[in-house]
Structures are given as structure tokens and as C-alpha cells.
Amino acid sequence: MQTMIAGANVPGEGNTLIATKIRMQHHAPLYPGDRLDATAVLKSVERKATRIGRGAFLVVETTYVNQHHDVVAVETVTLLRFDRAEAS
């Protein structure tokens, strides 16, 4: 969810987000009561025309850390952000 919010917050055109590729790496289990921090980093932007419209592929890497500062998961998502009005 943090990844989608980060993708939506990148300045530029495009009002619709679709996750097209995801890699989830789980490093440690989560337990009830854990507190998590998520930090999302925009790794790359590539403009491209696709069959559902013109837009850009954004790669966002989100790292999830627990209250002990252990990395519990790293999520790398390729998001297609495009303008819904251009969809045909």
C-alpha cells in the first residue's frame, strides 16, 4: 500500500496506477504487536506507450522495518502510471 501511495505522489501526469511486476522478499516473520515503518524509494522512471495508454513505468522499492530495526521485507514494484482519459 505504501508503494502505491509513493507512486501516486511522484510529480507528473497520469491519474491511474497498475502494478505490473512485483518482487516480495521476506526476511523475518511479523508478530502481533510489531510496529512497522515503511520507506519507499523511487528507483527509476521510463516513459512508454502501451495498449492501455501512454504513461510511464515507475520502479519503487519499499523497505519494511520492525521496532527492532530489523528489515522484515523488501518489496520492489513496477508501476504503470498512465492517464485514464487516454485509454481506448
Place this chain on the structure above:
Amino acid sequence: VRASRAYEDVQVGESLSPFTVPLTLQRMIMEAGANRDFTPTHSDPAAARAVGAPAVFAGATMVETLLEAGIRTWAGLAPRIAVMEYAMRDFTCAGDVVTVTGTVTGKGQHDGKPSAELEVWIESVRGRTMIGSAVVVFAEFRSGD
């Protein structure tokens, strides 16, 4: 709950036991509610069509849930899914009857623990709509793990 698969019994090249489920619109909406992902394309047919999909389509958590169900139909509940990766080839839609299956592509070590590498996919009348891979670790949890 069926017994979990033993690592010694895992064979490279074997097929994963298929997991099949009808993706009804009700199921999609229940899943969106359960994970609080109210992106309209995952519950509203008109919003899904507006982005070029034929119907409401599965979001990332639904896809991961389906892939995990497929992996656990074969592996059981004890093994741990360390890595899951997938790419969208087409929309996975409400109304589709989907089957999740795959093959074992390798055995080895992941972070020093016995592991199996899998190729996994979701298929329906649309073909293979999601293709991916996973690393499953066969090790007991320890306290504080």
C-alpha cells in the same frame, strides 16, 4: 489441514498440485474489504472497464493470495515463502475460473536453510495471466526467528 511436504520428498521437475477457484465478483470485493484496498478497479466493474480491463481485476494482494494458495496446496502450511515474484501478462478478472500451479525448478539453500525454487503461474481461459517464481524455505521456526 494436510501434512506439510517434507524437503527430502521435493523433486526438481515435479508439478505443483493445482489450486482452482472461481473468481466471483463477491470474492473480489470481500478480498478488497479484507485488505482495505479500495482501488476502484478491484471492486467496481465500470472503473475496471475505464482502464481497459474486461472486468474487475485482481490487485497485488489478491494475486499474492492466489499464488500462496497454490504454493501451499503443494507445500502445506509449515514451509516459509521467502521470495515471491510475478509479472502481469493480462488481467486476472472476476468471472474467471483460475488455476494456480507451477513446477519445481531447483533445490538449494536460502540464507543457509534448505529451500526449493518454484516457477508459478495463474492460468484461465485468458491463458497465463500472471507468471512468476518463488523461493520456499523448509525450516522450523525458532523463537525469536
